[in-house]
Amino acid sequence: MQNAVIDLHPMQPEHLEGAWALSKQAGWPHRLEDWQMLLGLSRGLVVLDDARSVVATTFMTPYGDNTATINMVIVDQALRGRGIGRLLMTKAIDLAGDRECRLVATEDGLPLYRKLGFAESGEIFQHQGPLAATPALPADVNWAAAADHAAIRALDQAALATDRTALIEYLGAHGRLAVLKAAGAVVGYAAIRPFGRGEVIGPVVAQGAEEARSLLAFLFASRPAGTFLRVDLDGQSALADWLASLGLNHVGGGIAMQRPVRLPRAVSSTSIHRFALASQALG
């Protein structure tokens, strides 16, 4: 494909099998259903070769009108180093319009993202493994009711400074949401859904690490020992050692990046934080 025109198309459902093959080639655990979820929430792009096979992918997942994540940037191993990744990223940034773009970079992606003006904003710690021990069921955490969804959306918006209604509705429909309440009000939430080799817990949004731990403990307690679980922690936290003690070891992660760079906020405008991501793709 070197020096040839790159055959770029909007991603359609018929491209998902080919896209899935690329993520398997990259060693990523996504199932076909995980690609379907991303396509449902995002605008995707594919590059096709002369045989109409998918040889590169990416998604732009919009959150409201101020933020987007760019994810699943994959180029077939045999075609790397020819400018396809750069073209896909440029088109995805165009699709995002005026939105701030966020992503979680692999080592492969870092040089490209830096060149395109992304700056590092944090680190993601991926924990996973078969659940080896079940923590005690915490008080004050329960499965969310439909009436809790508005409060969940508001908490998520306070933590992420963007509107992730579509993602939260998907998580409620295809996974399960749990809420932590204090004096009858929702003060934290977490989601669990099937993903990759088992299930992923995230987002986890709460005021502090203790509250986040309660939400995680509730979801762990809902699963039989041996269930393969994954949690992508947002930055260093006291939760890491605890997760490892339950069988979810630190196995890698990525670098959180954003573009354009926001001015650092001297004082956080909210006391609500994201402790775990929905996934590295979705933030």
Ligand SMILES: CC(C)(COP(=O)(O)OP(=O)(O)OC[C@H]1O[C@@H](n2cnc3c(N)ncnc32)[C@H](O)[C@@H]1OP(=O)(O)O)[C@@H](O)C(=O)NCCC(=O)NCCS
């Ligand atoms: C990351 C990836 C998409 C890049 O795709 P690609 O088609 O090889 O990228 P390009 O050929 O467009 O290269 C883009 C730029 O990054 C640079 N670059 C790429 N890999 C690099 C590396 N390992 N070290 C230094 N620079 C690198 C290239 O020199 C190029 O710079 P230029 O445009 O100024 O010449 C590809 O390596 C890949 O699919 N990796 C596996 C999946 C993955 O990790 N994706 C990232 C998810 S966050």
